[in-house]
Amino acid sequence: MAQQTGKTQVGTWIGFVLIMLWCLFPVAWIISLSFKSEGETGAGSAQFLPKEPTFDNYKAIIDNPDFTRALINSFGISLIATVLSVIFATLAAYAIARLEFTGKRLVLSLALAIAMFPVVALVGPLFDMWTTFGLFNTWPGLIIPYMSFTLPLAIWTLSAFFREIPWEMEQAAQVDGATSWQAFRKVIVPLAAPGVFTAAILTFFFAWNEFVLAISLTSTTSSRTVPAQMSFFVGPDPFNPPYAQLATASVIVTLPVIVIVLLFQRKIVAGLTSGAVKG
Amino acid sequence: MAAIEMKNIVKQYGDGFPAVNDVSIDVEDGEFLILVGPSGCGKSTLLRMIVGLEDITDGDMVIGGKKVNDLAPRDRNLSMVFQNYALYPHLTVYENIAFPLRLANKPDSEVDEKVREASKTLELDEHLERKPGNLSGGQRQRVAMGRAIVRDAEAFLFDEPLSNLDAKLRGQMRTEISRLQKRLGITTVYVTHDQTEAMTLGDRVAVLKRGVLQQHATPRELYENPANLFVAGFIGSPPMNFLPAKVDGTKVELPFGTLTIPEDKAAKAQGKGLLIAGIRPDHFEDASVMDADKVSDEATFNATVDVVEWLGNEAYAYIPFEAPPEVREQLTQLEKDLDGESMRTQLVISLDGASRIKEGDEATIWVDARKLHLFDPSTGENLTMDADNAGIVPGAEALAKAEEVGKEQDAVDPHAATT
Numbered sequence: 001m002a003q004q005t006g007k008t009q010v011g012t013w014i015g016f017v018l019i020m021l022w023c024l025f026p027v028a029w030i031i032s033l034s035f036k037s038e039g040e041t042g043a044g045s046a047q048f049l050p051k052e053p054t055f056d057n058y059k060a061i062i063d064n065p066d067f068t069r070a071l072i073n074s075f076g077i078s079l080i081a082t083v084l085s086v087i088f089a090t091l092a093a094y095a096i097a098r099l100e101f102t103g104k105r106l107v108l109s110l111a112l113a114i115a116m117f118p119v120v121a122l123v124g125p126l127f128d129m130w131t132t133f134g135l136f137n138t139w140p141g142l143i144i145p146y147m148s149f150t151l152p153l154a155i156w157t158l159s160a161f162f163r164e165i166p167w168e169m170e171q172a173a174q175v176d177g178a179t180s181w182q183a184f185r186k187v188i189v190p191l192a193a194p195g196v197f198t199a200a201i202l203t204f205f206f207a208w209n210e211f212v213l214a215i216s217l218t219s220t221t222s223s224r225t226v227p228a229q230m231s232f233f234v235g236p237d238p239f240n241p242p243y244a245q246l247a248t249a250s251v252i253v254t255l256p257v258i259v260i261v262l263l264f265q266r267k268i269v270a271g272l273t274s275g276a277v278k279g
Numbered sequence: 280m281a282a283i284e285m286k287n288i289v290k291q292y293g294d295g296f297p298a299v300n301d302v303s304i305d306v307e308d309g310e311f312l313i314l315v316g317p318s319g320c321g322k323s324t325l326l327r328m329i330v331g332l333e334d335i336t337d338g339d340m341v342i343g344g345k346k347v348n349d350l351a352p353r354d355r356n357l358s359m360v361f362q363n364y365a366l367y368p369h370l371t372v373y374e375n376i377a378f379p380l381r382l383a384n385k386p387d388s389e390v391d392e393k394v395r396e397a398s399k400t401l402e403l404d405e406h407l408e409r410k411p412g413n414l415s416g417g418q419r420q421r422v423a424m425g426r427a428i429v430r431d432a433e434a435f436l437f438d439e440p441l442s443n444l445d446a447k448l449r450g451q452m453r454t455e456i457s458r459l460q461k462r463l464g465i466t467t468v469y470v471t472h473d474q475t476e477a478m479t480l481g482d483r484v485a486v487l488k489r490g491v492l493q494q495h496a497t498p499r500e501l502y503e504n505p506a507n508l509f510v511a512g513f514i515g516s517p518p519m520n521f522l523p524a525k526v527d528g529t530k531v532e533l534p535f536g537t538l539t540i541p542e543d544k545a546a547k548a549q550g551k552g553l554l555i556a557g558i559r560p561d562h563f564e565d566a567s568v569m570d571a572d573k574v575s576d577e578a579t580f581n582a583t584v585d586v587v588e589w590l591g592n593e594a595y596a597y598i599p600f601e602a603p604p605e606v607r608e609q610l611t612q613l614e615k616d617l618d619g620e621s622m623r624t625q626l627v628i629s630l631d632g633a634s635r636i637k638e639g640d641e642a643t644i645w646v647d648a649r650k651l652h653l654f655d656p657s658t659g660e661n662l663t664m665d666a667d668n669a670g671i672v673p674g675a676e677a678l679a680k681a682e683e684v685g686k687e688q689d690a691v692d693p694h695a696a697t698t
Contacts, residue, residue: 166363166365168361168362168363168365169365169367171332171352171361171365172359172361172365172367172426173367173378174331174332174351174352174353175330175331175332175352175353175357175358175359176353176358176378176379176382176426177353177356177379177382177383177430178353178382179351179353182382186378186382187367190369191367191368191369193369
């Protein structure tokens, strides 16, 4: 890297700036929109920076009990779905990576098939089932389908990680006096931590951003999540949606995602296993 | 600390692959036992059966007077050093060494005391807070040993611990392991394919071939009284020379000339037809550098030296010879069993460093005929073995049995090369 010539460095920076603009411009636009007053967005003005920056939108949305309730629902449902999904996926992936059993390939292919299944196709049947079982418009009513859609990906990701961990690590732990469970918990899981966090982030994002099921399987704010709740921000005039309010909600919804990525990023340290064995 | 007794241990894998066959070895309390053999001889499998990572198909594993066949590894209280060290990369060196104690729920003060003691022994003090990823190969090796010695295990098990180190470090660690074992006086089983490690470290050495025990004896006994062709060829570097031989009275006819051997040896080899003679390279000498009174015509021959490798303190001379087909076949097979390439039949001779023999010279070579061994070419058995000084030899059929097992193994898995 130290040998890099000036030319390639300039090129790298130009590419870097272009990509950043491409990715971050819409985000910047939403942020700027969230600081504009309703009058300004309604007037159809297209300038980037707000003329009179205001926090009114934020105040309004935080005072809106429907929105705060939706935030709580979103957090609760996503977190529970993530935690359960990661726990199940870790156990399943460990079994798939370590044990030889008949039907192993079948389990893996089935998991993949589930992941490929379009969500929309399940809305009708799920709606019927959930109303019958009394799960309609409840937290579990969303947590269960979220888990079933995120488990396959989590299992695939984690079993790849487990396969990378040398068998000897576990055997060493057993010789050192660990039970199978202790070996799993104290050696295998910490080593697979990057995989666990990757799976957790993927699951959390899916549940946090999911819209189709959230709008179809809920009817009141008692379990409606933020993406679904946002579709109810219509304002008084159906031809003039409250853009500023929507943008503000989007910003607030995006913040936790960014925070979580930044938090977990530190955990996803590549090459954690280096040094375990000779290599 | 405890003695380990292996009684008729058998290991057969699910696909029918017979990895270990009816092996019985006693390891005395405090003894350093080496399991040695070429790759695929079942030595690692045997070790893993001792520690409990591999199920025992048949036979009894007794540690400290207690049968442990069905005990989990954690209940056997043994400690093991793995070939690739298997350190926990997410823990510091300190916590790696402390791991077995933490599992045993020992109080922090005791953990600290024992870890410090182990780290002092292994000179790891300045590395305690580092992660294994930042250590060199030799340091990782020492951490793995620290983890083994930190608790009061019944025995140490080593699975080719030095094979990942470079030659110089390997020599240092070898003496280190030896010193440590002597000091702690703990029963040790050590697996290696390196005959130098086997000779230098072991109180006793068990030589395995294709999962069959060939000989279990002290290094000296193995070197001086190998039970069969396989052991003779495996132990010693450069390896023993094998030559076609015909015995008539006390005269042995070799490709280079005729030697006179002691009567008791000759008596054991009468009327057997064509035999294989085994002579170690060090039992030859350049007649011109020896005292004249030691050299007699009956023990010398003349030969043209093909290649000379001079090493300073000694020199290796190579003399090619022709072997009859029946002997050559046996030698080619032996070479294969020892993981070697079958090369031309040649004699390797270790000469005194003072010898002036050059390539292409016709030299007079002296042979110590008393040290000559005679092997039966069909069974590989050593006919001239001094049974009183050969340790435990499972029987003349050991080599033949290994052949049989080898065929079974090949039938299950033609590419079997597990260690």
